[in-house]
Amino acid sequence: MGYLGKYFRRHYRMFFLAIIILMLETAADLTQPYLMSSLVDDGVLKSDLMHIYRQGGLMLMLTAIGAVFAFSRNIISNTVAAEFAKDLRRDMFSKIQGFSMEEMDSFSRGSLVTRLTSDVTQMQNFAGGMMRIFVKAPMIFLGSLFMTWRLDPRLAMVVTAVIPIVVFLMYLNVRIGYPLFRRMQTSLDTVNDRVREYLSGVRVVKSYGSEAAESRAFDGASGKLAYDSEAAMRTMSFFSPMIALVLNLTLAVILYLGGMFHSKGEVMPGQLMAMVNYMTQLLFSIHMIGNIFNVFVRAKASHERIDEVFSSTGGEKDGESELKGQVSSLSFDKVSFSYPEGSGICAIQDISFTVRSGETLGIIGSTGSGKTTVANLLLRLYDSEDGTISLSGMDIKSIRLSSLRRKIAAVPQRPVLFSGTVRDNMLWGKSDATDEEIRKALSLADAIGFVDSSSEGLDTRVGRGGMTLSGGQKQRISLARALIRRPDILILDDSFSKVDAVTESRIRESLKSEAEDMITVLIAQKITSVMNCDKILVLDKGRLCGLGTHKELLAESMEYREIYRSQIGEVEDGAR
């Protein structure tokens, strides 16, 4: 059961308490028919009123005690199951947080959502059911069987003969049902993926007027889920009545034989009533066991899917050394990399360069040429296959991830702001930042103007339910959040794409004067953004096709000249 043992150990006291109460409750249930048989045979038939009162009183008392047991057991089992699910979800979430990007790419986002929600709920139902009925059903089954053998072995034999047939039907139920439930959960993943994709791209969908296509795609995924659910439920709806049919036929045979034995005077009426009662409990318990198998089949499918998350062994491979002091240099030495979930073609190939503290490296190239990949490798979101990336001469694979990432701040292509105030977002960059530091970082990123223009200043809410920011404003807050960390390396991945040229150069000037020792990696599509960098790396389909200053590249790199020509115009002699 892999990871489950841990949760069992954590909650075993309450778990066992629920099971002990369940046992007592079952014992109370099993005693009832026995008392009733004595009430009828020794009380009613012999007109012994005292005996009737005594047995009746005992039966009432047992019912009351049973109800108290059932009440407390339900509270315990629901609490333990909810706690178990909470712990499981929390551990799974932190496991996912430790996933490498490679592992992230191997599970779809929707699938991770289903695993964290629906699959955990199935496990919660299973754990709750275990304490509510799972133990009770086999106990009632064995107890009733034992009592039927005590009351009349001939009738008990009929019951015992039917058990293998029922067990076989249950086995078939599990064999056929399990893959169907697994398929159902996978279809749920697809529906979640569709919804996520639609919600994150809702603007694009609306602007392209492609709601109908999205609806069709959603209907497809939802239809598949409905089809798979129906198939799984159909199996359940076939086997449950089949088992009930076999059991009810058995009851009819018992009643017929019981009647015959009674007419011969071999069975007392109270005995026969108790027999039928035990039989009903027995049949009910078998029915419950059938349902347990249904819950088990679903839980087994969910358990495996959760286990896949826990047993994913990739993880982020941490280094052991601390990166101390200011980063003096950043270098790539013959670095090549292809994405594990990609087409197999190298995203970057044989890339080498060095930048020193205080310098700015511009990276330019057409879309898909590998610019963001350079940043991804530097942050160790992925690990390069060949070559070495080093900071201050240390291989980044040997540096602790926390130490490495503390030195770097990245402003991604698409700015992500979290729901909350401007201040919350800034504190996310540096948790102990003062208002003064926040304001300074915002003004460096040229964001203080529009923050101050709002009456609530730093307390202005952004994100869901808050101020609606333009793309450029989001980029600037995202940049300020990176700057407040005072990183040694700042990665700007097309971070000025939505900012006008004047604002961009103002921000760049203040960055230069503010962080003299910082290494800036500036990824851009616009040549004007990188022209003034100390070094410019030109990429084409993952290959390096130029490294130098603007002037050097105009003279030496055909690809750079081509970019210049397409964005600015013919290269004149003065430009070189």
Ligand SMILES: Nc1ncnc2c1ncn2[C@@H]1O[C@H](COP(=O)(O)OP(=O)(O)OP(=O)(O)O)[C@@H](O)[C@H]1O
């Ligand atoms: N997570 C990923 N899984 C698989 N392949 C990927 C992944 N990310 C990028 N790629 C592929 O790697 C190559 C380089 O991508 P990269 O994002 O580095 O390009 P880029 O130059 O930054 O492009 P853009 O300017 O459009 O952002 C592309 O062919 C891309 O399809």
